[in-house]
Amino acid sequence: xxxxxxxxxxxxxxxxxxxxxxxxxxxxxxxxxxxxxxxxxxxxxxxxxxxxxxxxxxxxxxxxxxxxxxxxxxxxxxxxxxxxxxxxxxxxxxxxxxxxxxxxxxxxxxxxxxxxxxxxxxxxxxxxxxxxxxxxxxxxxxxxxxxxxxxxxxxxxxxxxxxxxxxxxxxxxxxxxxxxxxxxxxxxxxxxxxxxxxxxxxxxxxxxxxxxxxxxxxxxxxxxxxxxxxxxxxxxxxxxxxxxxxxxxxxxxxxxxxxxxxxxxxxxxxxxxxxxxxxxxxxxxxxxxxxxxxxxxxxxxxxxxxxxxxxxxxxxxxxxxxxxxxxxxxxxxxxxxxxxxxxxxxxxxxxxxxxxxxxxxxxxxxxxxxxxxxxxxxxxxxxxxxxxxxxxxxxxxxxxxxxxxxxxxxxxxxxxxxxxxxxxxxxxxxxxxxxxxxxxxxxxxxxxxxxxxxxxxxx
Amino acid sequence: xxxxxxxxxxxxxxxxxxxxxxxxxxxxxxxxxxxxxxxxxxxxxxxxxxxxxxxxxxxxxxxxxxxxxxxxxxxxxxxxxxxxxxxxxxxxxxxxxxxxxxxxxxxxxxxxxxxxxxxxxxxxxxxxxxxxxxxxxxxxxxxxxxxxxxxxxxxxxxxxxxxxxxxxxxxxxxxxxxxxxxxxxxxxxxxxxxxxxxxxxxxxxxxxxxxxxxxxxxxxxxxxxxxxxxxxxxxxxxxxxxxxxxxxxxxxxxxxxxxxxxxxxxxxxxxxxxxxxxxxxxxxxxxxxxxxxxxxxxxxxxxxxxxxxxxxxxxxxxxxxxxxxxxxxxxxxxxxxxxxxxxxxxxxxxxxxxxxxxxxxxxxxxxxxxxxxxxxxxxxxxxxxxxxxxxxxxxxxxxxxxxxxxxxxxxxxxxxxxxxxxxxxxxxxxxxxxxxxxxxxxxxxxxxxxxxxxxxxxxxxxxxxxxxxxxxxxxxxxxxxxxxxxxxxxxxxxxxxxxxxxxxxxxxxxxxxxxxxxxxxxxxxxxxxxxx
Numbered sequence: 001x002x003x004x005x006x007x008x009x010x011x012x013x014x015x016x017x018x019x020x021x022x023x024x025x026x027x028x029x030x031x032x033x034x035x036x037x038x039x040x041x042x043x044x045x046x047x048x049x050x051x052x053x054x055x056x057x058x059x060x061x062x063x064x065x066x067x068x069x070x071x072x073x074x075x076x077x078x079x080x081x082x083x084x085x086x087x088x089x090x091x092x093x094x095x096x097x098x099x100x101x102x103x104x105x106x107x108x109x110x111x112x113x114x115x116x117x118x119x120x121x122x123x124x125x126x127x128x129x130x131x132x133x134x135x136x137x138x139x140x141x142x143x144x145x146x147x148x149x150x151x152x153x154x155x156x157x158x159x160x161x162x163x164x165x166x167x168x169x170x171x172x173x174x175x176x177x178x179x180x181x182x183x184x185x186x187x188x189x190x191x192x193x194x195x196x197x198x199x200x201x202x203x204x205x206x207x208x209x210x211x212x213x214x215x216x217x218x219x220x221x222x223x224x225x226x227x228x229x230x231x232x233x234x235x236x237x238x239x240x241x242x243x244x245x246x247x248x249x250x251x252x253x254x255x256x257x258x259x260x261x262x263x264x265x266x267x268x269x270x271x272x273x274x275x276x277x278x279x280x281x282x283x284x285x286x287x288x289x290x291x292x293x294x295x296x297x298x299x300x301x302x303x304x305x306x307x308x309x310x311x312x313x314x315x316x317x318x319x320x321x322x323x324x325x326x327x328x329x330x331x332x333x334x335x336x337x338x339x340x341x342x343x344x345x346x347x348x349x350x351x352x353x354x355x356x357x358x359x360x361x362x363x364x365x366x367x368x369x370x371x372x373x374x375x376x377x378x379x380x381x382x383x384x385x386x387x388x389x390x391x392x393x394x395x396x397x398x399x400x401x402x403x404x405x406x407x408x409x410x411x412x413x414x415x416x417x418x419x420x421x422x423x424x425x426x427x428x429x430x431x432x433x434x435x436x437x438x439x440x441x442x443x444x445x446x447x448x449x450x451x452x453x454x455x456x457x458x459x
Numbered sequence: 460x461x462x463x464x465x466x467x468x469x470x471x472x473x474x475x476x477x478x479x480x481x482x483x484x485x486x487x488x489x490x491x492x493x494x495x496x497x498x499x500x501x502x503x504x505x506x507x508x509x510x511x512x513x514x515x516x517x518x519x520x521x522x523x524x525x526x527x528x529x530x531x532x533x534x535x536x537x538x539x540x541x542x543x544x545x546x547x548x549x550x551x552x553x554x555x556x557x558x559x560x561x562x563x564x565x566x567x568x569x570x571x572x573x574x575x576x577x578x579x580x581x582x583x584x585x586x587x588x589x590x591x592x593x594x595x596x597x598x599x600x601x602x603x604x605x606x607x608x609x610x611x612x613x614x615x616x617x618x619x620x621x622x623x624x625x626x627x628x629x630x631x632x633x634x635x636x637x638x639x640x641x642x643x644x645x646x647x648x649x650x651x652x653x654x655x656x657x658x659x660x661x662x663x664x665x666x667x668x669x670x671x672x673x674x675x676x677x678x679x680x681x682x683x684x685x686x687x688x689x690x691x692x693x694x695x696x697x698x699x700x701x702x703x704x705x706x707x708x709x710x711x712x713x714x715x716x717x718x719x720x721x722x723x724x725x726x727x728x729x730x731x732x733x734x735x736x737x738x739x740x741x742x743x744x745x746x747x748x749x750x751x752x753x754x755x756x757x758x759x760x761x762x763x764x765x766x767x768x769x770x771x772x773x774x775x776x777x778x779x780x781x782x783x784x785x786x787x788x789x790x791x792x793x794x795x796x797x798x799x800x801x802x803x804x805x806x807x808x809x810x811x812x813x814x815x816x817x818x819x820x821x822x823x824x825x826x827x828x829x830x831x832x833x834x835x836x837x838x839x840x841x842x843x844x845x846x847x848x849x850x851x852x853x854x855x856x857x858x859x860x861x862x863x864x865x866x867x868x869x870x871x872x873x874x875x876x877x878x879x880x881x882x883x884x885x886x887x888x889x890x891x892x893x894x895x896x897x898x899x900x901x902x903x904x905x906x907x908x909x910x911x912x913x914x915x916x917x918x919x920x921x922x923x924x925x926x927x928x929x930x931x932x933x934x935x936x937x938x939x940x941x942x943x944x945x946x947x948x949x950x951x952x953x954x955x956x957x958x959x960x961x962x963x964x965x966x967x968x969x970x971x972x973x974x975x976x977x978x979x980x981x982x983x984x985x986x987x988x989x990x991x
Contacts, residue, residue, distance in 0.1 A: 309960065312509075315509040315510050318501075318502070318505040319502070319505075319964065322497055325501075326494055326498075329493045330490040330493045333486055333489045333490045333493060447480075
């Protein structure tokens with residue numbers, strides 16, 4: 001046992017990664033039916049990310065047909081050449097190969113998370129230093145939460161293509177934390193190319209990248225201005241900097257946007273090169289926008305649009321998308337001082353409100369919340385967090401049961417499952433608003449240390 | 460979040476706190492502005508774009524004129540040709556005008572107007588087609604006047620002795636009564652069609668006897684609604700294994716095609732046939748019973764409606780476009796033969812607007828193949844049933860005259876129904892102000908009006924075939940306009956329901972947006988007042 005802890009302390013990342021990978025492969029080998037079972041679950045596979053539908057597209061693609069002709073496949077075209085390299089997942093080897101690919105994806109995502117946590121961007125920015133910065137979670141703990149999160153595990157075995165989106169979003173955040181503009185924009189472009197909704201993350205991630213750039217600049221200034229003094233020896237919460245020495249905002253924004261759109265255009269062009277027609281644009285990007293497939297999922301859209309009058313369908317599709325979109329900029333404005341918080345909160349908004357919501361995205365977001373571990377103590381743990389977590393647990397057990405009752409047993413109806421997805425979304429939203437509260441409170445306490453520990457009152 | 464103590468505590472706490480920093484205030488304003496920007500710049504145009512309804516202008520006045528029967532006075536000029544080889548042209552012309560006057564003065568014609576032309580008067584201008592040709596033979600005529608109608612062509616052969624020129628009056632009276640006999644039924648049928656519509660205004664009412672009226676009613680309800688295409692299905696059902704074949708192709712060629720050929724100017728027809736063995740009766744009917752007295756099997760009158768086993772016999776309701784007319788030939792098994800209807804010993808009946816049934820009671824032993832000779836009586840009955848189901852009038856005996864009668868009746872019926880649909884559409888658009896009127900509807904209505912005008916002109920000119928074609932198109936177009944799917948969806952969606960659509964979702968979103976907006980505006984005004 002001692003030896004184990006010793007090894008863990010020496011190489012924590014290696015141990016975590018190999019255990020996580022071993023767990024995933026072991027699950028797939030011991031229960032050979034499990035990956036295919038999970039692939040068929042509506043909670044994990046939606047019309048825009050299902051591994052089964054990917055096989056359909058792959059079949060057509062391998063035979064030189066337009067994979068979007070069947071009306072079943074709605075995923076990004078560049079996934080096709082990648083997956084056509086793998087052996088068919090109907091065979092044992094193919095299944096293990098696909099599990100290996102997704103395990104690698106999870107491990108890489110965890111590696112990104114590790115770097116993000118390590119950069120300390122969550123608690124310290126160019127304008128702000130959280131009074132609780134020293135309470136941040138260890139990067140090892142965060143990736144442990146990510147890798148052993150049951151939702152992430154299920155998503156890995158169910159192999160939805162949104163795992164790629166999650167990876168590229170995390171990659172983009174990681175590069176943003178390292179203040180690399182081009183790679184940030186390009187990684188986000190890939191994520192948007194796969195799933196469309198990460199486009200909403202462009203403002204907060206851009207802000208994060210800009211902030212890290214300023215932070216680096218300040219660090220360099222301090223180093224050059226006062227040799228001998230390190231940034232750690234500066235305990236004050238406010239960092240007074242000469243504004244003129246900071247990188248200019250406008251050129252930065254232009255560079256970011258240009259790189260982003262150029263990356264997107266490049267990917268779309270490359271896809272057109274692989275495919276016989278432009279059909280894929282409408283099939284991949286109009287599907288989340290117009291919601292033609294109303295297969296149930298853990299999101300809020302499907303039931304609403306089953307019930308909606310046809311005449312108002314387009315209007316409410318617009319309303320739902322605008323609702324999601326309207327948070328992007330205000331979060332940046334409000335969390336100007338804590339850009340990573342804005343990014344994580346926006347990821348939460350997307351995980352809850354996206355048209356084809358799935359458990360994998362929610363699980364990844366819940367793990368990302370641990371990046372903000374230092375402000376967990378300000379959350380209303382006893383009041384809201386516990387009921388929310390309990391509701392999450394309850395819905396993850398009752399959801400599949402009610403879905404079974406509705407679809408297979410025939411003794412329930414759509415309302416059973418929809419009620420559960422409502423509770424699921426509500427629980428996630430409670431966590432989200434609680435985090436908003438915690439982040440604001442943290443900021444407020446930094447300005448007014450005397451208010452620490454006092455109860456909130458409306459005045 | 461709780462207010463534990465009174466307001467004094469709160470104000471004390473507020474006083475303790477330092478005022479908000481300008482940066483925070485600006486951040487809040489920017490956030491509110493950002494939300495409002497999305498609502499105003501994206502939400503509002505989107506709302507206008509997706510929920511605005513397009514209302515094309517409809518020519519309501521002309522639509523109502525048609526619906527009220529003011530746009531067209533229905534009028535049927537009938538051109539009758541007179542051939543009298545034994546009369547000199549002068550006498551013939553005066554005879555023709557006498558005959559015309561007699562016919563037009565006849566009390567049973569309100570809608571018809573007769574024009575009698577001799578072969579001399581209709582010289583070079585090719586007028587409308589003559590509906591009837593009268594060949595008057597006076598030279599070698601028998602003593603008693605007689606008139607015979609050719610069974611296939613529209614020709615009336617009349618023989619009447621003419622000794623002196625004064626006799627011509629008598630001949631005219633005789634011919635007028637013959638011709639009016641021919642067209643009397645059509646006149647009654649046309650009057651029956653229009654009598655309850657606005658088109659009857661201004662026409663002197665025609666008194667119909669109740670028997671005649673009910674006979675016409677029966678004929679109208681039995682017949683299929685007019686369709687541009689019909690599908691005929693001839694099916695043979697038998698409870699056993701034989702007969703398993705029939706010479707239906709030859710039989711159809713022989714007995715049905717001659718009837719369909721003239722009818723094809725009115726509608727299109729397609730035919731298919733089937734043989735179904737081991738066909739059982741539906742359990743809902745009692746089934747045949749043996750009547751020892753009459754020594755045959757009988758079906759009760761009440762069983763006839765359930766005779767066709769709709770659940771098991773493969774008589775699909777419609778194949779392709781247009782309604783299906785079913786003809787069922789039932790061959791009872793050898794031991795349950797002959798099978799007749801109990802009440803009247805008949806073996807065939809019509810199911811209104813569905814088809815006809817005929818029980819094949821051939822005395823011979825059950826053959827494996829029904830030959831043309833076996834099928835002859837059945838086919839004659841089917842032909843008769845088909846004529847009835849298509850609304851072909853039962854008289855006069857000449858088929859060609861019956862067809863031209865049917866053309867006029869159908870054209871009239873189509874004009875009436877298209878007009879009343881136009882009226883319904885105009886009322887609908889006036890009543891439901893929120894209903895969308897797509898361009899396609901306006902286009903269809905224009906086409907309908909144009910076609911109806913044409914049909915009306917054609918009728919008045921005596922081009923009945925053209926009138927029918929135009930009325931056909933008018934009817935199709937107006938039905939297309941009235942049942943436009945994008946309109947039908949909103950017919951039952953009143954304006955008040957929109958509140959129920961918008962409020963539940965947009966209300967909760969709008970309240971914080973509007974409240975915070977108002978609050979900021981108030982603060983802005985206060986500051987301005989302070990500054991002033």
